[in-house]
Amino acid sequence: MKAGELTPRKAREFVARWPVYRGDGDNPLWLEPAELKALQESNLRRQLQLAADFSPYYREVFRREGVDPGRIRTLEDLERVPVTSKEAYLENPLSFLLVIEPPDALDATYEITYTSGTTTGAPAPFFNSAYDMYNITLQMRRMAEICRMNPEDTVLNLFPYAGLPHVGFYRTVHFASAVGMKLVNAMVGRDAPGFPLHRSMDEALALAQSHRASVLAGVGRYVRRFLVRASQTGADLSSLRLVMALGDAVPEGVREEMRALLAKGDADEVFVNNGYVLTECQGPFVECCEFGGNHNSAPNLYHLEILDPETMRPLPEGEVGMLAVTHLDRRGTVLLRYLVGDMAAVESGTCPHCGRSGQRLVIRMGSTYAARAERVIRVGGKLVNPEAVKSQLAGVKGMVEYQLVVEKEDPGNLFSPDRLIIRLSVAGRMRQDLEKEVVDKVSEATGITPLIQFVQSPEIYDPTLVLKATRFLDRR
Ligand SMILES: [Zn+2]
Structure with missing residues (x-):
């Protein structure tokens, strides 16, 4: 279902x-925004007190920075807590684990997951207590509701069964179980020596067919390869109606490709759901309809802020900045204002598509929700993801070569404003038409109106000099 087809009704x-969904009277997503905020703030106050009492890391930070947690009453007051860097967490992950004294039955450590793909290498443990697991399982059921999974679905779990517990693999078990769906775990991945456990992609495809899977859940790029393979081998995936392509950015072009691979004639279109996953929130934020925004399915557990990368001050609704996560109701690992290292934009209030409350990541950079912070550049006051601009330009007809250039309007003056130039070479199309299309697409993706320069291809890409075209130049 695409944006526009879904209504709150x-x-x-x-x-x-x-x-299973109708009976969930406590689902915070269906509260009025003001009621939800009151719940979040009540949770926040309790979480801060727990951090002050039992978190070795935050106890020390509060003391050192003179933070009085009792004075933080609202989500806006959170600004009084310093942000937490990934480095601080990786340095000593255990210091973020609450040591609750005396513990109650649900405080026992139940599960450990690990932060993924950090630049520093070693994965850091993230602890879930039994209390957290119950909350996460509810979060997963509400996530499934947003995507419109139902108890009659059959889920094929395409997340890897890995040497470190993969959040995706286990959360798929949780959401399928919580909704009461049939679940087939494909157990893809690589065998460790002496442990012949894993299935190949073709074996997973056979499972999808024999069980008539209606939902696929996996990492975006794996799911794409899976669908390519299905198409090559003529596998029958006609029962499929929902593709959860998670973790990786799955821009518009890739979704169209997936749908083309699954071409089903007159049947309903397959819903390709590109959820954003972060270990710190233990499950995906998902779309209620394609490109409709990535819902935080547990606003009672997690609060998101978008911060200016330079000042670390919160930015207004909808602006792109550094994503920070604050836990509101956890008992294992607890993080406050934790910078996950991604750039994103958030809206709150009521979703115009499904009518749920709470925060949603919204698309401000091309057709994807978030980008690694190190890949994002600043042009004037705006944050731009060059990859998103490239994906916007890739499909423009008549364009032979293109190049993005960021430079000072007055190159001699350090304080001169920045400008974005797009250099194009064209064949078989009117320059004015192409110029308008490119300006529209880029300003939609970035909020910046670029200057267009028409050039001959060798000025961008001279095959006698370099092997690859330079698509992006920062001349500042
Ligand atoms: Zn929605």
Whole structure:
């Protein structure tokens, strides 16, 4: 279902149809925004007190920085807590684990997951208590509701069964179980020596067919390869209606490709859901409809802020900046204002598509929700992801070569404003038409109106000099 086809009424009708969702009277996503905020703030106050009492890391930070947690009453007051860097966490992950004295039955450590793909190498443990696991399982059921999975679905779990517990693999078990769906774990991945456990992609495809899977869940790029392979081998995936392509950015072109691979004639279109995953929130933020925003499915557990990368001050709704996560109701690892290292934009209030409350990541950079901070550049006051601009330009007809250039309007003056230039070489199309299309696409993706320069291809890409075209030049 695409944006525009889903309405709050349809979303509520769906919930009313399935007892597993209809009976969830405590679902915070269906509270009015003001009620949700009151719940979040009450949770926040309790979480801060727990951090002050039992978190070795935050106890020390509060003391050193003179933070009085009792004075932090609202989400806006959070600014009084210093941000937490990834480095601080990786340096001593255990110091973020609450040591609750005396513990109650749900404080026992139940599960350890690990932060993924850090630049420093070693993965850091992230602890879930039993209390956290129950909350996460509810979060997963509400996530499934947003994507309109139902108890009659059959899920094929394409996340790797790996040497470190993969959040995706286990959360798929949780959401399938919580909704009461049939679940087939493909157990893809690589065998460790002496442990012949894993299935190949073709074996996973056979499972998808024999069980008539209606939902696929996996890492974006793996799911794409899976669908390519299905198409090559003529596998019958006609029962499929929802593709959860998670973790990786899955821009518009890739979704169209996936749908083309699954071409089903007149049947309903497959919903390709590109959820954003962060270990710190233990499960995906998902779309209620394609490109409709990535819902935080547990606003009672997690609060998001978008911060200016230079000042670390919160930015207004909808602006792109550094994503920071604050835990509101956890008992294992607890993080406050934790910088995950991604750039994103967030909106709150009521979702215009499904009517749920809470925060949603929204698309401000091309057709994807977030980008690694180190890949994002600043042009004037705006943050731009060159990859997003490139993906916007890749499909423009008549364009032979292109190049993005960022430079000072007055190159001799350090304080001169920045400008974005797009250099194009064209064949078989009117320059004015192409110019308009490119200006529209780039300003939509970045909020910046670029200057267009028409050049001959060798000025961008001279095959006698270099092997690859230079698509992006920063001349500042
Ligand atoms: Zn929605």
